[in-house]
Amino acid sequence: MNDFLRKIHLVKDISIQLPVSKIDFIQKFRNHVDQSDLSFVPFEVFQSSRNEYKGNISNNSFELRKRRKLFDTNYSFAKVTGHFTEENNQLNINAEINGFRKRMLLFLGIVVMFYSIFLFASLFLGSDSTVPFFILPFLLFHMSLMLGIPYFVIRRSVKRMIYDIERDLHYWVTKN
Template structure:
């Protein structure tokens, strides 16, 4: 399933190289990322913090997400898992950005089951069902499945851009 999600750009792999040591990067990570287990927080938008990300870091791996903000229209569904590798004076960060979570599969299955039951119920009904309704239902079904896809794909691409930009900013800022 991961290969399919990579093909449709809901999972993205990037590599970032920075001129910094691993220990310095870990220190900067802890300064710019709020410590969190990335679980669901009900009123996260009302928490005050100057940091844009929340997450955690161990010795060679880290996880992070963008912090939700009030009135923010940039939907941030993406979760980042990264691995740090020190090579001489360069730090290589291999990052995997996930936009699609397993729990979203339930949403897709429920929508497909709803439309399947509706189509089967309307066709098997003895009454005459107006045929012109089927194209509108197909359009509605495609919008219910395609719009979330584009929102999640945009979130993954935006996270890749923001992450690379912010990591370089962290390194150059003293």
């Protein structure tokens, strides 16, 4: 499943090198990221914070995602999971950006089941085969929209997170 998600660009790997020590990076991470276990919070958009990200960090790894904001159209679905090591005063970060959540499988299952049942019922259960011709193209077009729009929104979220995380990590390190 993970290989398939990588092929359709819903999961990406990035590698970042920063000129900072591990201890300084952990401190800067804690200053710029609100501590959270990244579980679902119903009214997260109404919580205020100056930090743009929420997540957690341990000695060699971290997890973070963008904080959801009221009236924000960036659709921050992507979650970053990274591991870091220090070599020669250089911090090497290997991160995976994942835009696909397992709860999306429920949505996909319901959508595919709905369209399968509707297609089967319109083709085989219609009385005297009087199903209008435009039903099948309309159904296929509607299905492509219902599956395509979430795909492109999540894919854009992953691309945007790659850009944002690279930019923000460099900013955190170079900022005094």
